[in-house]
Amino acid sequence: MSSTPASRTAPGDHRRALRRATWIATLGGFLFGYDTGVINGALPYMQDDLGLTPFTEGLITSSLLFGAAFGAVGAGQLADRIGRKKLLLILAGVFIVGAAGTAAAPGVGIMVLARVVLGLAVGGASAVVPMFLAELAPAARRGQLVTRDQLMIVSGQLAAFVCNAVIGNLWGEEGNVWRWMLLVATLPAIALWIGMNFVPESPRWLGSKGRYAQMLTALQKIRSAEEAQAEYEEIKGLAGTSRTGRLKDFAEPWLLRVLLIGMGLSIVQQITGVNAIIYYGTQILADAGFGTEAALTANIANGVVSVGAALLGIWLLGKVGRRPMLLTGLIGTSSMLALIGIASILMPEGTARGFAVLSMTVLFLAFQQGAVSPVTWLMLAEIFPLRVRGLGIGLSVFVQWMANFAVGFSFPMLMAALGISNTFFIFVALGICAVLFVKRYLPETRGLSLEEVERQMRTL
Structure with a gap:
């Protein structure tokens, strides 16, 4: 078997293919990243064109998150049934339809519907992409590749912030400028659809279907x-004894424990409050003392730091364990939110407070995107055994998106009712709960193959 096509492959070709x-x-x-981040800058311009209230603002923002929850759980099952590659091709098409629909929406009702459709693709990608990468990656490089x-998520958010700032500053006085911000998302969706035609299927999924010859070809x-x-x-x-996972599989005590850890990890990632800043960062900065256009530009700093922190996180995952990295990130995010709350109480509204809040949101995102988020997505892709990987990740990410939905929907109303300080103090309390959960329940998976992780999870 080992003398098949791999023997005719030039040295280094397999690395380039991976x-x-x-x-x-x-x-x-x-x-x-783009589709969740773009709403940050589009909302201020939608308010007049669509006549938004705090309720409809939260509804438009969170409708994508609601769709994403069901996209994630549905994609997990579909990925086990039809394969990771084919599903990503389908999701690329849904991205195109959803982005075009949001850009063309004539009112709140159609906008919410189009955002739900777009959310199906966002949620599907959030579940399938890390799973697919984990199954393609060799054990020694899995952390860095996943x-x-x-x-790319934070790069998409940065691209959204930059596009928003450019479009808003150049054409902000014109009507419907937000439509162009939303339409840009069709371009990477087309690139994904074209590119996935040149990517191999997951060898582990092929193995789970008993397609061993194709599995070996993909590995080669x-x-x-x-x-x-x-x-x-x-x-x-x-894989020889594997089959497509079903919900009743989680009746096995060890699998139920793994599922609860995955769901808990998903909630931990959301209750830091990160998406309140991702979705409403422009408004937070505007309320702190910047004007709308200045806040759009200042918000780019959040995107730049997120990308830099993600690069640092990729490097750190090759050096340190998952648990200490996640705990450090959670302590850092909670500390920054506490400082934002204190600054909002003690400092008068104005440019000085605006820059203080900006500096602390930047540090918050450094901890979140450099530690909390990468460890969360990596460990979700690692902890589930092959036969329930798609379903387990889908269910966990469903919970994550529902928590995200709760944050996105409630944040404008919490801000209106409680103010920025008390709202962020709520997230600080939740962050302390997240630290306790990680210390008590999260295993360490660094350096283990996916098959070794499965054996470890059985014995926890």
Whole structure:
């Protein structure tokens, strides 16, 4: 078997193929970032054109998150049934339809419907892309390759912030400028659809379907001949008894424990309050003392720091364990939110307070995007065994998006009722609960193959 196409592959070709597959697949993460981040700058311009209230503002923002929850759980099951590659091709098409629909929406009702459709694609990508990357990656590089998805998510958010600032500052006086901000998202969606035609299917999914010859061929595209053969034998040993996961599988005590850890980890990632800043950062900065156009420009700093922090996080995951990295991130995010709340009480509204809040949101995002988010997405892709990986990740990410929905929907109303300080103090309290959960329940998975992680999870 090992003398098949791999022996005719030039040295280094498998590394280039793995790199290409990784970057193409993570266009799904880029779209996740752009479509969640673009609303940050589009909302102030929608308010007049669509006559928004705090309620409809929250509804438009959170409708994508509601769709994403169901997109995630549905995609998890579909990924197990039809494959990771085919599903990403389908999701690229949904991204195109949803983005075009939001840009063309004549009123709040159609906008909410189009955002739900777009959310199905965002949620599907959020579940499938890290799973796909984890199954393509060799064990020694899994942390760095899977967290490239997080890098692309924050790069998408940065691209949204930059597009918003450019469009808003150049054409902000014209009507319907927000439509162009939303329409830009169709471009990376088209690139994802084209690119996925040149990416191999997940070898582990092929193995779970008993398609061993195709599994070996896929491995030989992204591994050396020796690595492909060794990994083929290891995957086949577990995949041979595998089948598509079902909900009743989680009746097994150890699998139920893994599912609860995955769901808990998903909630931890959201209750830091990160998406309150991602979705409403422009308004937070405007309320702190910047004007709308100045806040759009200042908000770019949040995107730049998020990208830099994600790059740092990728490097750190090759050096330190998942648990200490996540705990450090959670302590950092809670501390920054506490400082934002205190500054909003003690400092008068104006430019000085605006810059103080901006500096603390930048540090908050450094901890979040450099530690909390990359570890969360990586560990969700690691902890579930092969036969329930798609379903388990889908259910966990469903919970994550529902928590995200709760934050996105309630934040404008909380701000209106309680003010920025008390709202952020709520997130500080939730952050303390997150630290306690991680210390008590989260296992360490660094340096283990996915098959070794499965054996560890059975014995927790």
